[in-house]
Amino acid sequence: MNALKQLFYAAIITLALASCGKNPEPSQPYDDGVLVINVGNFLDNNGSLSLLKRDTKTADLDVFTKENARPLTGGISGYAEIDGKGIILVDNATAGLDKVEIVNARTLKSVATLTAPDIENPRAVVGVGTSKAYVSCWGATGSGANFFANSGYVAVIDLITNKLIKKIAVQKGAEGIVIVGNQAFVGGTGGDRLINVIDMARDEATATIAAGAGDAGELRVDANNKIWTFVGREAVRIDPASRTIEARIRVGTSTTKSPGNLTMSADRKTMFFTHTFFDAADNFKQKGEMYSFNVADPVIAANAPVVSRVFTGLGFDPESNLLYAGFTPSFKQAGFVFRYQSNGQLVDSVKVEIAPSGFWFK
Numbered sequence: 001m002n003a004l005k006q007l008f009y010a011a012i013i014t015l016a017l018a019s020c021g022k023n024p025e026p027s028q029p030y031d032d033g034v035l036v037i038n039v040g041n042f043l044d045n046n047g048s049l050s051l052l053k054r055d056t057k058t059a060d061l062d063v064f065t066k067e068n069a070r071p072l073t074g075g076i077s078g079y080a081e082i083d084g085k086g087i088i089l090v091d092n093a094t095a096g097l098d099k100v101e102i103v104n105a106r107t108l109k110s111v112a113t114l115t116a117p118d119i120e121n122p123r124a125v126v127g128v129g130t131s132k133a134y135v136s137c138w139g140a141t142g143s144g145a146n147f148f149a150n151s152g153y154v155a156v157i158d159l160i161t162n163k164l165i166k167k168i169a170v171q172k173g174a175e176g177i178v179i180v181g182n183q184a185f186v187g188g189t190g191g192d193r194l195i196n197v198i199d200m201a202r203d204e205a206t207a208t209i210a211a212g213a214g215d216a217g218e219l220r221v222d223a224n225n226k227i228w229t230f231v232g233r234e235a236v237r238i239d240p241a242s243r244t245i246e247a248r249i250r251v252g253t254s255t256t257k258s259p260g261n262l263t264m265s266a267d268r269k270t271m272f273f274t275h276t277f278f279d280a281a282d283n284f285k286q287k288g289e290m291y292s293f294n295v296a297d298p299v300i301a302a303n304a305p306v307v308s309r310v311f312t313g314l315g316f317d318p319e320s321n322l323l324y325a326g327f328t329p330s331f332k333q334a335g336f337v338f339r340y341q342s343n344g345q346l347v348d349s350v351k352v353e354i355a356p357s358g359f360w361f362k
Contacts, residue, residue: 028106030063030362034317034324037358039075041331043093047076049108050352052337054320059337059352064088064101067108072101078135079360081105082127085159089122089135098122100135100155102162112162119155119164126177128184128200131159136174136186148172148190156203166203170196175217180225180240185209187229189217195229197243209243212236218260222295223268230259230273235293235300252302256280259291259302261311265342266318269295274311275302286310290325292342306344315359322347326356 033053040047048071051060065071074092081087086108088101098121100114121138128134135155142149152174156166173190184198195216197207214232221227227238230251237247251259257275264271272292278284288310293300312335313326323340327349335356339347 029067030108031106032362034362035063035079035360036326036337036352036356037076037079037313037360038335038353039077039312039355039357041354042075042091045074045093046354047072047074047090048353049076049079049088050356052350052352054317057348057350059350061353063108064103067103068110074098076358077122078124078358080125080127080133081360081362082133083131083159085111087125087133087135087157089125091121095140100125100157102157102159114155114157114162114164122155123175124177126179126184128156128179133157133159134177134184134198136170136177138173138190152188152190154184154186154198168198168203168205170198170205171208173215173217175215176219176229178219178221178227180221180227183240185219185227185238185240187211187216187219189215191215193231195219195238207243209238209245212245212248218262220262220264220271221268222264222271224295226295228262228271228295230262233258235259235271237295249298249300251300254302257289257302261314263314263316263323265316266321270342271295272306272314272316272323274314276310290314290344307340307346309338311338312355313357313359315361317359317361319361324359326352326358328355328357331355 033051036050038048048062051063072090074090077091078089086103086105090099096116100119102112120140123136125135139150152170154168158165170186171188171192171194173188175189176187178185186196193211195209196205199206212231216229216231219229229236235249239246257277259273261274275289279287289305290307291302311325312328315324325338328335336349338349
């Protein structure tokens, strides 16, 4: 073997040994598990995030404060992870103190904070393309009958610079957001009874869909890429391609119960929702029911609950295939997360913090 070949093989062996000697990227405390979004008591500004590991029955509490030595100071209205960053929506009871906290999703260490007037009453957040987020906001609110004094907007956040780059004007009370193709659909709760359509390439609102005889706040996208929402006591299915409502299905027969907390199974073919109501036959005691239906069902009977309990939020874990439900005894004490099989069989319950109402499954 000549000297040149010896040098070549030696270099190859050296590279191979160096590659084998490299350590994998170390795990971080928030790489796995379920983040529980605890809304908190609004006037107390004590919303928080809890981390619940899938294989444990105890939760790590107030993890943002643990990692940043300061509280979030507000109600937590939403959370999402986009391109390695966690986006926490904070709605403070005092006007002008709302914000978006941007954190490292693996460590929950703060990266940046966006405050009013960039962010006012944030409601929901989704990732849009590469390193960009949409946050629906009610805007500055009024009082009484004029609570939704201004149009809502979608705040466009550049996650490279961590700056607000645009506000897209939409209907009053801008609420849920979903993405289908190159369009974002924004629901609302402010009385305009519209769903706005946003062209994500231009960050511009281009059309509206009339919701009907009520607001459409929650939006979900099923396995057929159809959008579902509740309008009053109807489940409404929307074709995003034609921007038309293709089905309205009455939810049960009750005239006193309205559906909410819409979530779906991992395969996006089964929808779960709740009824929360005050029972006139039982001294107006607050009660709750959870139901499910298939997206192909022509009728939603809502007469045989999967679970009978009051819940403040639902979520479905695609990894464990379990349904997560938030239970709030009161807005002055810790709540619980109940984990169920899809058929309503209880698996366990875990104590978390005040008003668990949403979940982010890592």
